[in-house]
Amino acid sequence: MRHTLACAALLLCPTVALAVGGDQPHVGEPALSYGDRPAYLVDKLPEGALKTKLQSCEGQAPKRSLFSIGHRGAPLLYPEHTVESNIAAARMGAGILECDVTFTKDHELVCRHAQNDLHTTTNILTSDLSETCTVPFSPASDSTPATAECRTSELTLQQFRTLKPKMDSADKTATTAEDYQGGVAPWRTTLYTDGARSMTHAESIALFRDLGAKFTPELKSPVVEMPHDGFTQADYAQKMIDEYKVAGVPAEDVWAQSFNLEDVLYWIENEPEFGKQAVFLDASYRVKGFDHTDPATFLHDFAALKAKGVNYIAPPLWMLLSVEGGKMVPSAWAKAAKEADLKIITWTLERSGPLANGGGWYFQSVKDLTNNDAMYLQVLDALAQDVGVDGVFSDWPATVTYYANCMGL
Structure with a gap:
């Protein structure tokens, strides 16, 4: 049984056929469109070099970018971790798509x-x-x-x-x-929930490959005690990688993530080709006393991580920025990570809604400078040009794609 998807919000609408009813989805690589939002954000920028540069790119043809990472697809408007959310992200030029991986009672891997x-x-x-x-x-x-x-x-x-x-x-x-079932944030919508489809991890691999994107699965921390009916943490970490190997996906197309350093070290030791691009998600902010501006409070020795084979680290975007003299600058945390030759990926742009109120959790380190939505682009520019991040997760990837295309990233 085959269905044709409805058009994604603000995007071009190529015909896309998708198998449903539990079969692996099969689609074609979609046409790309930025939609209206990037231009809307550029219009809000103050006059200056950044606005002039981004305005000059308004007529450019969109290109897929590995700098642009779909965070659970495009959940600003689409139900996260659904087929529809990821197709929307791919249409926006996200070069890498994410399946957060957890397991069912019978230890099958699903995107949640x-x-x-x-x-x-x-x-x-x-x-x-x-x-x-x-x-x-x-x-x-x-x-x-x-x-x-x-x-x-x-x-x-x-x-x-x-x-x-x-x-x-x-x-x-x-x-x-x-x-x-309600409580949806007023800046989100329920317009695109009808008929939305969830995925297994294996189905996400097939979908993302058909969409022309690469992969960044995150091994989620179980809330059940491990081992779970004989299923160990190592079994869990290995099964996630095995599903890429079974699908014939080359290791260089996969950035496996975990907040658990032991998972990352497991991949480095047992799946070294995949381990080269394994991403350690840094949750230092959860520890009382941590200050991203004070090296004495850092939880990790970045040089030691590098020596163990960790090449990628991923903090929330606010940990990478500080304010000095009324301007955004790389934080002490960002400088230390770069000095250790760690590549940085960060999260999550477009997750905060309107920024007139300071931007909330994701913008906490630059809240004094945040008073309108132009800050999405200003923060993105600081992350790319001053910090030198390798990629940015976004809930609406078109914004990051537009910026990356314009700046040649």
Whole structure:
């Protein structure tokens, strides 16, 4: 059974056929379009060299760029980790696409941002599978928000396939499971959720390859105790790599990620070709006392990481920037990582919504300079030109693609 996808928001609409019903998706490489958003952001820039340069590229033909990484696809407007979200990201020229990898009860690998996010990213609470949730839906009261927790590890792959993806959201004021499905941020939308399809990790490999993109899977930390029914962490890390090998994907096309340094070191030792591009996601910000401007608080010896074979490190974008004299500059953390010859990938642009309020968590180190959406491009320029990052994850990859094409990255 074959279907034709509807046009993606603000993008060109080539005919794309996709197999459904659990078969691996097969599509053609799409035509590329920036859509309206990059020009909208350029218009907001203050007069100056950056605006002049980016305006000069408005008529350029889009090209796919490895600098532009689709973060869970294009979840600014599309349900994350769906076929549709990733096709939209590919149409925006993202050269690398992401499947966050977790596992089901029968240890099949699927694309989900977390093992325990089904209550916010699918319709599980309003389905017959709600009884599998580890924390059943509890309605809000005057003193407590509504709660629920549902895990892929409680479902077989066959059960997982019956769920319908939705925008990642929850209405914490809800008194019914149906109302809990709401809570979508006002700068996102539900326009593109109808018929959205989730993927296994193996299906994501087939889809991304057909779209002309490369791969950056993230091995997500399990919320269940490991080993899980005999499935060890090493089994988990190995199975993710094995699915690329079975598909015939060359190691140089894969940037495997993990917040767990032991996973990265496992790949370096046991799958050295894949290990060369393994990405260590730095979560130093979670540790009390960490300060990205103070080397005395850094959790990692960058030279030691490099000596162990780690070549790529990926912090959130705010860790790479500081403000000095009213201008953005590379942070002490960024300088130390570069001095150790580590390549830097960062996350996540276009995840903060409108920036009139300082930009929230992702812009915390430059909040005093952040008062409108032009800051998306100004931060991107500082990351590319001053810090020298190798790639940027984005929830709307067209912005990064436009910038990368214009700057010749």
